[in-house]
Amino acid sequence: MKIFIFSKKSLFFISLLLFVFQFVNAQNITVPTANKVKTSPLLFTAVTIKKGEAIYKINCISCHGDPGKGNFLPAFVPPPADLATQKAQNQTDGELFYRTSEGNLVMPKFKTTLSADERWKLVSYIRSFNKSYVQPPVVKEENLLTKTVQLDIKYDSISNKLSLLAVSVIKKDTIRIKKAEGLVFIKRLFGGLQVGQSTKTNDKGIATFDYPKNLPGDINGNIDFELRLNDTVYGEVIKTKSLKIGVPTNVPGLTEKRAMWNVESKAPIWLLATYFSILAGVWLTIAYIVISIFRIKKRGIKINS
Secondary structure: OOOOOOOHHHHHHHHHHHHHHHHHHHHOOOOOHHHHOOOOOOOOOHHHHHHHHHHHHHHOHHHHOOOOOOOOOOOOOOOOOOOOOHHHHOOOHHHHHHHHHHOOOOOOOHHHOOOHHHHHHHHHHHHOOOOOOOOOOOOOOOOHHHHHEEEEEEEEOOOOEEEEEEEEEEOOEEEEOOOOEEEEEEEEOOEEEEOOOOEEOOOOOEEEEEOOOOOEOOOOOOEEEEEEEEEOOOEEEEEEEEEOOOEOOOOOOOOOOOOOOOOHHHOOHHHHHHHHHHHHHHHHHHHHHHHHHHHHHHHHHHHHO
């Protein structure tokens, strides 16, 4: 019987090949058939496309670049896809939704940060780059169990943790939802700030999260939370709740001070001065041209006479 002894270089080479194989395999996610045929519950319109574009610019453009321009980030192997290409557009809506939701080795799972509604709007935006695309019939999925879900959150000042409780209440029966994916976000003007990582609920229907200390709240210390639950049986549930656990902060709203994003009456002085200076310059130029034309015309009349 022959005994094969591999050198360190051979073992390293084999390990490298296995890693590359796993890496490439992780990039090429196999979408389940049931997910491939899934269609959007939203009708794709100019409104959903516009909202999807905003979501894309926040979450996707840094890697995938502008659709159709080929300016994706080339640092990754394989590089992120240009989502306006035929290869990307040949996928079904369900495939695009699934890949956006589940991610891969490099791309994060956006189901932990974006709601299903937001992910479908993202698909709506991607489809806007396909002129021959015709949306399949809209099928609105209504999960009656979703309406039975109640989410609550409590704060333990001793352990400095947040506890998310997920239960289903049907008539007088209360069922604790186990092994569901729970997420907590702090609501902000420009999107939510995720608290910790997504966590599965335990046998008591509770998921715990480490709470960052000294987070600013409103003037009374209130912080608005967005609670999310993803479950194969109960579907996706989103609730909001406010807790008085923040540092009281009296910060003027973004629309209270003069700023570039504010209304005209509260725009920065320098911006208003620049705008009116340019406007005045344009009108003065027009007036000068008109006066010059009349002068030339008068001189022409005098010369002819």
